[in-house]
Amino acid sequence: MTPSYFGDSQQALFGCFHPAEGDRSLERGVLLCAPVAQENIRTSWGLRQLAGTLAREGFDVFRFDYSCVGDSWGDSAEACLGQWVADIGAACAELRDVSGVRRVSLVGLRLGGALAARALGEGLEADTLVLWDPVVRGAHYLAELETLHGAMLTDPDRFPLHLAQLLSQRWPTVARFLGDSSHGGQLGQLGQLGQLVGFPFGPPLRGELNALDLPTDLANTTVPLGLVTSEDLPEYHYLRTTFGSRPVVCHSEGTPGRWNEVATVEQALLPGTLHRLIASLLIELST
Amino acid sequence: MNERICSFGQTRRLVGVLNLPERTGRRATALIFLNAGLIHRVGPYRMHVDLARRLALLGYPSFRLDQSGLGDSEPRCDDLSLDQGCVEDIRETMDLITKRSGVQHFVALGLCSGAVAAHRALVADERLKGAVFLDGYVYPTTKTRVRYYAMRLLSPPHVARTLRRQIERISLKFASAAQQEAALQRASQAEVLFEREDPPRAVAAEELECVARRGARFLFVYTGENPDEFNYAQQLFDMFPGPELRKQAEVAYFPRADHTFTLLEGRANLFQRVLDWMTQYHP
Numbered sequence: 001m002t003p004s005y006f007g008d009s010q011q012a013l014f015g016c017f018h019p020a021e022g023d024r025s026l027e028r029g030v031l032l033c034a035p036v037a038q039e040n041i042r043t044s045w046g047l048r049q050l051a052g053t054l055a056r057e058g059f060d061v062f063r064f065d066y067s068c069v070g071d072s073w074g075d076s077a078e079a080c081l082g083q084w085v086a087d088i089g090a091a092c093a094e095l096r097d098v099s100g101v102r103r104v105s106l107v108g109l110r111l112g113g114a115l116a117a118r119a120l121g122e123g124l125e126a127d128t129l130v131l132w133d134p135v136v137r138g139a140h141y142l143a144e145l146e147t148l149h150g151a152m153l154t155d156p157d158r159f160p161l162h163l164a165q166l167l168s169q170r171w172p173t174v175a176r177f178l179g180d181s182s183h184g185g186q187l188g189q190l191g192q193l194g195q196l197v198g199f200p201f202g203p204p205l206r207g208e209l210n211a212l213d214l215p216t217d218l219a220n221t222t223v224p225l226g227l228v229t230s231e232d233l234p235e236y237h238y239l240r241t242t243f244g245s246r247p248v249v250c251h252s253e254g255t256p257g258r259w260n261e262v263a264t265v266e267q268a269l270l271p272g273t274l275h276r277l278i279a280s281l282l283i284e285l286s287t
Numbered sequence: 288m289n290e291r292i293c294s295f296g297q298t299r300r301l302v303g304v305l306n307l308p309e310r311t312g313r314r315a316t317a318l319i320f321l322n323a324g325l326i327h328r329v330g331p332y333r334m335h336v337d338l339a340r341r342l343a344l345l346g347y348p349s350f351r352l353d354q355s356g357l358g359d360s361e362p363r364c365d366d367l368s369l370d371q372g373c374v375e376d377i378r379e380t381m382d383l384i385t386k387r388s389g390v391q392h393f394v395a396l397g398l399c400s401g402a403v404a405a406h407r408a409l410v411a412d413e414r415l416k417g418a419v420f421l422d423g424y425v426y427p428t429t430k431t432r433v434r435y436y437a438m439r440l441l442s443p444p445h446v447a448r449t450l451r452r453q454i455e456r457i458s459l460k461f462a463s464a465a466q467q468e469a470a471l472q473r474a475s476q477a478e479v480l481f482e483r484e485d486p487p488r489a490v491a492a493e494e495l496e497c498v499a500r501r502g503a504r505f506l507f508v509y510t511g512e513n514p515d516e517f518n519y520a521q522q523l524f525d526m527f528p529g530p531e532l533r534k535q536a537e538v539a540y541f542p543r544a545d546h547t548f549t550l551l552e553g554r555a556n557l558f559q560r561v562l563d564w565m566t567q568y569h570p
Contacts, residue, residue, distance in 0.1 A: 001359070002294075003292045003294065003302055003359055004292055005288070005290070005291070005292060009288065010288065011288075012288050012290075014292065014304075016359065038332065041326060041327075041329065041331070041332070041333070044326075044327045044329075044358070045325060045327065045358075048358075048359065069333075070329050070333070070336070071290070071292075071304050071328070071329060071336060071351070073288050075337075075340075076333055076337070152549060157512075158512060158545045158546075158549070159511070159512075159543065159545055160511060160512070160514055194551075195550070195551045197549070198331070198332035198547075198549045198550075199332060199333075200551060266331070266547060268325050268326075
């Protein structure tokens with residue numbers, strides 16, 4: 001495993017190359033396209049494990065952080081969907097450069113799946129695309145994040161004193177007893193301004209996400225598709241029926257990602273058997 | 288960017304990111320970020336990256352470390368205990384920073400299990416001149432309990448939560464074995480990410496006093512997520528009443544922040560407090 005920065009030195013992206021292990025090289029590359037924001041943190045460990053599994057199966061694997069995400073350059077508040085799509089192109093070029101392979105598959109998890117489809121639709125060359133619990137409609141994804149954020153704000157296990165203080169605003173004696181008077185006038189504003197689940201989501205990014213539509217982007221590419229889902233959702237049925245005319249391999253198994261639950265928002269995703277499934281899917285799709 | 292990925296230590300199995308500001312105006316103390324639970328080096332909500340870059344603007348070098356077996360670092364392959372291995376990781380990190388930058392003084396910053404790691408390293412190595420403990424060791428006092436129960440009585444959400452838990456507990460008694468198993472699994476999963484074991488209070492107090500005596504500075508930060516454990520700033524000095532610690536430590540209590548500083552406002556307040564503390568005590 002070789003971690004490094006790549007790209008423009010002022011706008012460097014973090015990447016990590018996992019070369020095919022032993023003498024099993026398949027002469028094929030896999031680019032892992034991660035989710036963003038809190039889902040990026042949750043899945044970092046799982047994607048590292050997936051990279052290791054695929055490398056042991058003979059793939060040259062590259063994972064990376066988008067601009068304004070993880071260890072890459074940029075402030076989270078400046079994140080931009082168009083830049084993330086461009087980053088996938090840069091990471092793909094880096095994978096080909098460091099590994100020497102020409103044939104590359106993309107694996108996209110959650111929003112990473114939709115970003116990978118957009119990159120392919122805009123002309124990025126790749127052999128196959130595997131979507132793992134993909135975000136299908138950007139507007140729906142934003143609505144889910146807003147619901148989750150609201151649930152976190154009103155979770156008495158997470159913000160017990162925040163809630164107590166909101167209610168005690170009417171009784172200053174109680175507020176003084178609770179011990180923090182430094183932001184008394186702003187209690188009702190906390191967590192409301194341009195943020196979702198720990199990350200800034202300003203109007204430009206929300207606008208881009210609202211317009212994101214995975215089926216539209218998939219229609220602009222002809223690559224064979226793999227679909228791996230941990231939950232059986234209606235939008236995944238829709239993807240299967242819409243793109244059934246091209247090679248589509250679907251699997252639904254594993255521990256549910258529980259992407260929109262307060263209880264799991266900070267739990268590392270441990271994909272279990274999904275790793276081997278994705279490896280066999282990549283081999284199946286490109287033979 | 289002034290950041291470099293480093294693979295280092297025995298067999299180059301440790302990974303981290305060194306942020307090294309320009310030589311002109313570079314400060315003499317570097318801050319080392321430690322893993323919070325299982326979260327990799329970027330920290331909860333990318334907190335370590337944001338704070339490292341703010342520190343760099345003030346001239347402070349920093350290092351975002353993945354400790355052994357976490358993030359991109361491989362597990363240790365020696366016989367050291369978890370505690371010893373953790374100290375050794377931090378020592379190897381300090382060696383690397385000194386080699387790359389000449390900096391010889393360090394401050395460790397850790398949240399939860401990271402605070403425990405920072406404490407262990409501070410006790411073991413005098414190159415560490417201070418630490419920022421985020422929701423570190425905590426021992427409820429009598430006053431903590433009195434305040435907590437008073438808060439519960441005064442707070443409708445607390446009352447509602449207690450009622451909800453009682454109802455869940457009762458309904459679980461009548462649930463199927465599978466449902467009971469699922470509930471147990473959910474509870475244990477929730478604890479995995481930030482699981483840790485604190486030493487006896489007297490041991491922690493003695494160690495802190497000893498480190499304070501050699502001149503180390505501390506910033507203890509506590510959040511409001513667990514008011515049954517910590518709920519007033521002066522609790523720190525009730526838990527650890529040593530005279531040297533009182534001289535060397537500051538407390539920042541953020542009652543409306545959660546354990547991982549989810550809200551941007553809470554993180555901004557935290558960053559400002561850490562930056563102020565660094566410039567005051569590690570200029």
